Structure formats: C-alpha cells, structure tokens
Amino acid sequence: MSPAWISQFERDTGITHAGNGVFQGELSAAWAIGAVPNGGYVMAVACRALAAALDLPHPGSVTGHYLAPTEAGPVRIEIETMRRGRRISTAMARLIQGGQERVRFVGAFTDYAHSTGIDLNTASPPEISGLDQCVPMAELSPRPVAIHEQLIARLDPASATHWLQGHPQADTQLRTWLGFADGSDADVFSLPLFADALPPPLFRRLGFSGWVPTVELTVHVHRVPAPGLLRARFVTRHVTGGLLHEDGELWDSADRLVALSRQLAIIGGRRRDGEQRPAPE
Amino acid sequence: MSPAWISQFERDTGITHAGNGVFQGELSAAWAIGAVPNGGYVMAVACRALAAALDLPHPGSVTGHYLAPTEAGPVRIEIETMRRGRRISTAMARLIQGGQERVRFVGAFTDYAHSTGIDLNTASPPEISGLDQCVPMAELSPRPVAIHEQLIARLDPASATHWLQGHPQADTQLRTWLGFADGSDADVFSLPLFADALPPPLFRRLGFSGWVPTVELTVHVHRVPAPGLLRARFVTRHVTGGLLHEDGELWDSADRLVALSRQLAIIGGRRRDGEQRPAPE
Numbered sequence: 001m002s003p004a005w006i007s008q009f010e011r012d013t014g015i016t017h018a019g020n021g022v023f024q025g026e027l028s029a030a031w032a033i034g035a036v037p038n039g040g041y042v043m044a045v046a047c048r049a050l051a052a053a054l055d056l057p058h059p060g061s062v063t064g065h066y067l068a069p070t071e072a073g074p075v076r077i078e079i080e081t082m083r084r085g086r087r088i089s090t091a092m093a094r095l096i097q098g099g100q101e102r103v104r105f106v107g108a109f110t111d112y113a114h115s116t117g118i119d120l121n122t123a124s125p126p127e128i129s130g131l132d133q134c135v136p137m138a139e140l141s142p143r144p145v146a147i148h149e150q151l152i153a154r155l156d157p158a159s160a161t162h163w164l165q166g167h168p169q170a171d172t173q174l175r176t177w178l179g180f181a182d183g184s185d186a187d188v189f190s191l192p193l194f195a196d197a198l199p200p201p202l203f204r205r206l207g208f209s210g211w212v213p214t215v216e217l218t219v220h221v222h223r224v225p226a227p228g229l230l231r232a233r234f235v236t237r238h239v240t241g242g243l244l245h246e247d248g249e250l251w252d253s254a255d256r257l258v259a260l261s262r263q264l265a266i267i268g269g270r271r272r273d274g275e276q277r278p279a280p281e
Numbered sequence: 282m283s284p285a286w287i288s289q290f291e292r293d294t295g296i297t298h299a300g301n302g303v304f305q306g307e308l309s310a311a312w313a314i315g316a317v318p319n320g321g322y323v324m325a326v327a328c329r330a331l332a333a334a335l336d337l338p339h340p341g342s343v344t345g346h347y348l349a350p351t352e353a354g355p356v357r358i359e360i361e362t363m364r365r366g367r368r369i370s371t372a373m374a375r376l377i378q379g380g381q382e383r384v385r386f387v388g389a390f391t392d393y394a395h396s397t398g399i400d401l402n403t404a405s406p407p408e409i410s411g412l413d414q415c416v417p418m419a420e421l422s423p424r425p426v427a428i429h430e431q432l433i434a435r436l437d438p439a440s441a442t443h444w445l446q447g448h449p450q451a452d453t454q455l456r457t458w459l460g461f462a463d464g465s466d467a468d469v470f471s472l473p474l475f476a477d478a479l480p481p482p483l484f485r486r487l488g489f490s491g492w493v494p495t496v497e498l499t500v501h502v503h504r505v506p507a508p509g510l511l512r513a514r515f516v517t518r519h520v521t522g523g524l525l526h527e528d529g530e531l532w533d534s535a536d537r538l539v540a541l542s543r544q545l546a547i548i549g550g551r552r553r554d555g556e557q558r559p560a561p562e
Contacts, residue, residue: 108496
C-alpha cells in the first residue's frame with residue numbers, strides 16, 4: 001500500500017471542522033444494516049469529531065443514546081466541551097441529520113501514550129478456531145447486509161452452531177474474528193464499530209426476528225490495537241421484558257484487551273417511523 | 282413504621298420542581314466519603330429529577346460523567362428532554378452547584394410495569410455467607426466514613442480476606458450484602474448508590490491508597506427490587522495505565538438481577554482542586 005492509501009473506514013468516517021465546534025461529514029450506506037447505518041459506525045464518526053475538538057486521541061469512555069435512526073447522507077456534529085483536565089477531557093456531541101438530532105454522545109477522552117499508573121488484567125482472550133475453520137457471518141445471514149461486505153467477521157464454529165440452534169437457557173455467547181475486508185488494521189475509532197457489528201448473541205436462538213434497535217451503547221477503549229485481526233466475545237446474560245443487554249470484549253493480535261462494550265437494545269422494537277424493520281443480520 | 286415514616290435516603294434525595302425542567306435539592310453530607318458525596322448517591326438524586334421530568338419511574342440506563350467533585354449543600358438540576366418514545370424516553374441532566382456544572386447525566390427511562398417481551402437470565406446471584414459471618418465494611422476501613430453509617434455493607438469473609446491480602450494477579454472480586462442501616466428497603470433510585478458504595482475491588486490488594494475518582498458511571502436498572510437486603514458482586518478485571526474498570530451486579534432477595542453497573546475511575550487521581558484526597562474507604 002502506498003502512503004496515500006486510505007481505507008474505506010477512514011474515508012467513510014472523515015469529518016471537517018466548520019468552526020465553533022461544529023463538524024460535518026457524510027454517513028455512508030456501506031456500513032448500514034438495511035437502510036440504517038450501524039450504530040457503532042455512527043459512534044466512530046462522532047468519536048473523530050470529539051477527539052478533534054478535545055485534541056486527545058483516545059476515547060476512554062463514550063456513551064451514545066440513539067434517539068432516532070440515522071440514514072446515509074450528510075451529517076452535522078455539534079460539540080460542547082464540558083471539561084478539560086490533566087488526564088481526561090469530556091465533551092458532548094449532538095449528531096444531527098435533516099435538522100433532527102439522531103444520536104447524543106458523551107465521551108471522556110485521554111492520551112494513553114501519557115498514561116501512568118498500574119496495569120492489571122485478569123481476563124483472557126476468547127478461544128477461537130483458526131480463521132479457515134470459522135463461519136463467515138454473511139453465510140449465516142438470510143439476506144445480504146451492506147456492512148458484511150466491509151468486514152471480516154468469522155464466527156467460531158461452536159459459537160455459530162450455538163447461535164443458530166443453542167438452547168435458550170444456556171449462556172449466549174458469540175466468539176468471532178473481526179477485521180476490515182480491505183485489509184486495513186483496526187484503529188481506536190473502529191473499536192465502537194466492531195463492538196456493534198454483530199447481531200445480538202441470542203438473536204437466532206430464541207427463534208425471533210425483528211429489529212433490535214440500540215437504545216444506549218457504551219464503549220471503553222483501553223489501548224491502541226496492535227496490527228492484525230481482532231478477536232471478540234459477545235455475551236447476553238440478561239433480557240428483561242424485551243430489553244436486552246449485550247457485553248463485548250475486543251482483543252488484539254498481541255492478546256491485549258483493547259475495548260469493552262455494553263449496550264441496551266429493544267428486541268423487536270419499532271423504528272421511530274413506525275415501520276417494523278427486518279432482522280439486522 | 283407509620284405511613285408517614287420517610288427513610289433517610291428518601292429525605293436526602295428529595296427534589297422539588299422549580300419549573301421549566303429545573304429541579305432543586307440538597308446534597309447531604311451523610312452519604313459522603315471524606316468531603317465528597319458518593320457519586321452513586323448523586324446519581325440517585327439526578328435520577329429522581331429525570332424520572333419526574335420524563336414521568337417514567339425506572340432508569341433503564343443512566344450514565345454520569347463526573348466533571349468536578351460535588352459537596353454537601355444546595356444543588357440545581359437542569360433537565361433537557363431529548364426524546365419521548367413509546368417504551369423509552371431519554372433526557373439529559375446538568376447537576377450544578379455554586380454556578381458550576383459538577384456532573385452530566387444522560388438517562389433512558391422506562392416503566393417495567395408495562396414491559397412486554399422475553400425474559401432471560403443465565404447468571405446467578407453471588408454466593409455469600411450468612412450476614413452474621415460477614416465482615417462490616419466499616420471494620421475494614423482505616424477511618425470512619427460517613428456513608429458507612431447509612432449502609433449495611435457486609436463482605437463475604439473470603440472476599441474480605443482476598444481484598445486485604447489477595448494476590449494482585451488473581452481475579453479481584455468483592456461479594457457483599459447491601460442495604461440501608463435504617464431498615465428501609467432498596468428502591469430503584471437507590472441502586473446507583475449501592476452500585477457505587479464500596480471501594481474498588483482491588484483497592485487494598487495492590488498496596489496503594491489514594492483518591493479513586495469516578496470518571497464515568499453507567500447503571501442499568503432491570504427491575505424493582507423485592508423487599509430485603511441486596512447481594513452484590515463487584516469485579517475489576519482490567520486496569521490500564523491507572524484507569525480502572527469496575528463491573529457490578531446487584532441481586533434482590535428473590536434471586537433476581539436488579540441492576541448492572543460499570544464505572545471508569547482513575548487510581549490515585551487528583552481532585553480538581555489539586556488536593557490529594559485520602560483513601561475513599
């Protein structure tokens with residue numbers, strides 16, 4: 001690759017500063033599920049604006065509240081800086097399309113290159129079969145989904161079987177390889193995308209299909225990922241009255257945890273426009 | 282108890298609506314660690330304002346970004362309603378003292394009494410010895426802490442020993458009983474308080490002491506707790522460059538999960554006023 005090579009993800013999350021904390025960009029249909037751009041992809045775009053506004057590279061913690069579905073096309077991001085600190089700075093972002101706020105983000109950013117203090121890790125990366133033995137997500141999907149074209153997403157065979165056929169009362173876990181189909185490496189901004197790229201772990205097992213809109217997604221980035229594919233583990237342990245919680249861990253090729261995620265989503269939720277959407281996978 | 286009896290928690294989280302989405306209250310020193318009211322207690326106060334503004338009783342997901350330490354005394358909470366939906370409504374709260382914003386909250390509220398859809402739970406409540414065998418948190422603390430006077434917080438003996446002496450590379454977990462010292466039962470608003478009431482699970486084990494300010498705390502309330510004491514499990518699996526993640530689960534006396542929590546905190550962080558604070562326990 002020449003130095004001028006820009007990945008599709010970089011291109012599709014590019015933003016420009018229009019002044020006064022307002023950023024402009026364009027959401028791409030390439031990262032959509034049906035007509036709606038993936039919520040993690042949209043968070044990635046917002047993270048670029050937040051990082052630029054705060055002049056800090058790493059999203060230590062970002063929460064998004066998804067108020068209305070986004071769509072491919074121009075997007076405006078309005079930043080309000082809330083705090084500038086020695087190690088952590090915090091800002092809010094309103095993501096606006098067609099004059100309507102679609103997502104509200106709040107993020108605490110830092111620079112891990114200047115981090116000092118203890119490191120501790122008592123967890124291990126997920127055990128996943130070799131890439132060749134794993135099942136492409138696209139093969140499990142009943143219909144083509146744009147975002148699958150952009151990603152390497154290969155499920156451990158046990159995980160894939162479990163997802164399709166597993167017993168509903170068992171632990172619902174997906175273990176998968178994740179990366180970009182164009183061969184580019186994951187950066188810190190891509191971690192929210194990867195954290196939200198798969199359907200919920202229990203999606204098929206309960207025999208339902210339907211739209212599973214994200215209500216709230218929080219991603220904690222721990223480190224800049226080493227080059228190479230990521231490994232991820234997604235688990236749903238709790239569903240309450242149709243409200244689903246999904247926990248994710250993303251690990252890099254150097255066996256280091258690079259991000260944690262948690263989201264609250266509505267199973268079979270309705271879109272704001274009242275339309276019942278097809279399954280997201 | 283007579284019907285007129287009001288618990289200390291209810292009294293100390295009471296708010297009044299001053300009109301236009303502005304609420305007023307008073308933070309109490311009774312729930313402080315040193316001079317700073319507990320972050321979960323402050324979230325409880327904000328949740329009451331958010332619930333009142335949205336006219337929905339249950340905080341499905343609330344995130345707080347702690348920008349500056351709060352203090353005992355008057356507090357003003359300004360609410361911005363972001364979305365009103367069929368099942369979920371979302372609002373933001375600015376918590377202000379002395380003209381300065383101290384904490385920013387965003388919350389998605391719901392009414393579980395009207396929830397429909399599947400329930401699933403694959404996790405189990407923590408195994409904890411009987412209350413009499415457990416160790417009061419106050420006995421483990423090197424100095425009196427106001428909030429300990431208000432709470433029943435008794436650690437499983439294995440958990441307490443582990444916390445004091447455990448090996449730093451082992452999993453860092455605290456299992457504890459939690460409740461109110463005045464005998465009142467936990468309600469949904471108290472769950473953020475309980476989720477943040479203990480020092481981090483690895484606090485003593487790494488031999489450090491110092492202020493561990495919360496950067497961001499997210500609490501997902503699942504259910505209204507049944508009467509009786511709560512049981513909780515707190516785990517820290519990851520610390521990166523002094524940034525600590527703590528996961529919590531709160532279970533009720535009917536063996537049901539009532540809340541999940543996750544927080545990002547800085548080990549040995551400095552207060553905004555530059556003062557290095559004593560240990561929070």
